[in-house]
Amino acid sequence: MSRDAATMREARRPDATGAHFTHPAGICEASDVGAGTRIWAFAHVLPGARIGSECNICDHVFIENDVVIGDRVTVKCGVAIWDGIRIEEDVFIGPDVTFTNDAFPRSRVLRRELPPTVVRRGASLGANCTILPGLTIGICAMVGAGSVLTHDVPPYAIVVGNPARIVGYVDAHDVGQLHVTRAEMPADEDPRALRVAGATLFRLLRVDDLRGSLVSGEVDGQLPFQPRRFFSVMHVPSKDVRGAHAHRTCAQFLVCQAGSVAVVIDDGRVREEVVLADPQYGLYVPPMVWSVQYRYTHDAVLLVLASDRYAPEDYIRNYDEFLEQVAEPNATSADRTARQSAADSSAERFS
DSSP: OOHHHHHHHHHHSOOTTOOOEEOTTOEEOOSEEOTTOEEOTTOEEOTTOEEOSSOEEOTTOEEOSSOEEOTTOEEOTTOEEOTTEEEOTTOEEOTTOEEOOOSSOBTTBOOSOOOOEEEOTTOEEOTTOEEOTTOEEOTTOEEOTTOEEOSOBOTTEEEETTTTEEEEETTHHHHOEEEEOTTTSOGGGOSEEOSSTTOEEEEOEEEEETTEEEEEOOTTTTOSSOOOEEEEEEOOOTTOOEEEEEESSOOEEEEEEESOEEEEEEOSSOEEEEEEOOTTEEEEEOTTOEEEEEOOOTTOEEEEEESSOOOGGGEEOOHHHHHHHHHSTTOOHHHHHHHHHHHHHHHGGGO
16 A cells, blocks of 8 residues: 555544644644544644634645634635634535735735625635625525625525625525416415415406506405515615615515516425416415515516514624524513524634
């Protein structure tokens, strides 16, 4: 057996001492490296870096000082991870992914503060994608190969292109993408309960004649609540995402009056995508359901009826907080404060 083959075999064996493995041709100057992590040939880790357990740092990877990498992260060949980069658990970084940390770099000019770039847990970065400084890539997001990221990526979003645009959501197609038209929602399925808890599709009254078309609905007969507010969304560039929040107590009823828009709804357990493309159909989104609207056509007009007046405190804009609250809906504010303190302590390793 050759020396290289023996080294590979030894590296893959569980290490009873709890130590990490560094290939003889690799350089690891860091002392804070978790058990079971493998650092392969021609990789170089500087002294200040912190790397979790069971990571796989492949050949020709460079990791600078002010870097934090969580557990079970895979970094494929040819990646440089610069100061200010924070990578959470279970992230996949494909070959030749390019991180940047300075929007205005100059030779021999060192900036005192660099905007942090955060890759949240479970995200995957495809080969050769480029991430501009100061961005956050959300939980379990998927970045396509060769994409150029110029904006934050929401949790579970799938982005591709230059600049990267959202083309879908992870798992949403697994539970079903429902394109809402008269052909896809027979009369005997009105109203139609969706997989997301409480979410429902309603058929409104539509009349067509030579003079045009009319769609109407009655609050007591067809709308599931008494509206206290409404707003319309229009002229949205297809690159932009609306929503990306949940409401604590407010319910909403969405009707796409022109064009089409894709709506992703998520109750913390099931995620579903509904394409609203006919003003005869309305989507009821109950409280405590995360909602994102995207893929607006250029002519889309989305009417939203709300059960309550605008109240900033009713919004949950952080997906982690939303998951926490749907998991324990009866928790007191003291409970949540205690959990947040624990989470903050845990998050210090990524600061």
